[in-house]
Amino acid sequence: MRRKIAAGNWKMNAMQGDLAEASSIANHPADAIDVVLCPPATLLAQMSALPLGTGGQDCHANSAGAHTGDIAASQLRDAGASYTLTGHSERRTDHGETNAMINAKSVAAIDAGLIAIICIGETLSERENGSTLTIIDGQLAGSIPDCATALNTVIAYEPVWAIGTGKIPSTAQIGEVHDHIRAHLQNRFADGNDMRILYGGSVKASNAQEIFAIANVDGALVGGASLKAADFTPIMDALAKA
Ligand code: PEP
Numbered sequence: 502m503r504r505k506i507a508a509g510n511w512k513m514n515a516m517q518g519d520l521a522e523a524s525s526i527a528n529h530p531a532d533a534i535d536v537v538l539c540p541p542a543t544l545l546a547q548m549s550a551l552p553l554g555t556g557g558q559d560c561h562a563n564s565a566g567a568h569t570g571d572i573a574a575s576q577l578r579d580a581g582a583s584y585t586l587t588g589h590s591e592r593r594t595d596h597g598e599t600n601a602m603i604n605a606k607s608v609a610a611i612d613a614g615l616i617a618i619i620c621i622g623e624t625l626s627e628r629e630n631g632s633t634l635t636i637i638d639g640q641l642a643g644s645i646p647d648c649a650t651a652l653n654t655v656i657a658y659e660p661v662w663a664i665g666t667g668k669i670p671s672t673a674q675i676g677e678v679h680d681h682i683r684a685h686l687q688n689r690f691a692d693g694n695d696m697r698i699l700y701g702g703s704v705k706a707s708n709a710q711e712i713f714a715i716a717n718v719d720g721a722l723v724g725g726a727s728l729k730a731a732d733f734t735p736i737m738d739a740l741a742k743a
Contacts, residue, residue, distance in 0.1 A: 591664075
C-alpha cells in the first residue's frame with residue numbers, strides 16, 4: 502500500500518500573517534495521509550514547527566558555498582523540512598533547469614536526508630503534437646537519479662498547461678501518463694511499485710475525488726488551492742477517502 506500525499510506548493514506567496522492558514526491545515530484531521538506544505542523559505546522554519554510535513558521549493562546541487570540567493574538541501578533540513586520539490590516547471594522555465602540539473606539537485610536533496618518530489622510534465626505544444634510520453638520518458642530517465650527509492654523520492658506529474666490555468670487533462674489522459682510512469686519505475690527500480698506518483702495541475706475540491714479515483718494517482722501537488730485551509734482541507738478529505 503502506498504501512503505497518499507496531499508502536498509501544497511505555496512510558490513512565491515504568503516507572509517507571516519498567512520501562517521494561520523498553515524496552522525489550520527496542520528490541525529485538520531488527516532491521519533490516513535501525509536500532508537506536506539512547501540512554503541517560501543522565509544516561512545519554512547516557523548511552518549516546520551506545525552504538525553505537518555514541510556518542504557522546500559527547490560535546492561542547489563551543491564551542499565554549501567558561493568551561490569548567492571540559492572538554498573542548500575541541508576539548510577532546508579536544518580529549517581525543519583523533510584521534503585523538497587525539484588524540477589518544478591516554473592524552475593525549468595524561469596531558470597533554464599535541465600533534466601541533468603534536476604537530477605543533481607535531487608541527489609543533493611536525498612544526500613541531505615530529504616524526500617525529493619521530482620516534477621515532470623509536458624507543455625501544451627508537446628501534448629498537441631503527440632509527444633507527451635516521449636517527453637515524459639526523457640524527463641524520467643534524465644531527472645530521476647539512480648539512487649532514488651520509494652523512501653526518498655516521489656514523482657509529481659504536472660502537465661505544464663494545467664498549472665494555474667484551470668484546465669485539466671481528462672481522467673484517461675492522467676491515467677495514461679501515470680500508468681506509463683509506473684511502468685518506468687517498475688522497470689528501473691526494485692521498489693518502483695512502491696514509489697508514489699502525484700498528479701498536479703489545477704487540482705481543486707471540485708475535481709479532487711475524480712482525480713484520486715484514477716489508478717496510480719497517489720495524491721496531489723496543489724498550487725493555488727493549497728494557500729487557504731478552506732480550499733485545501735476538502736482536497737485532503739477527498740484523498741483520505743479515496
Ligand atoms: C503547482 O504549482 O505545482 C500547481 C499544481 O499549481 P496549481 O494547482 O495552481 O495549478
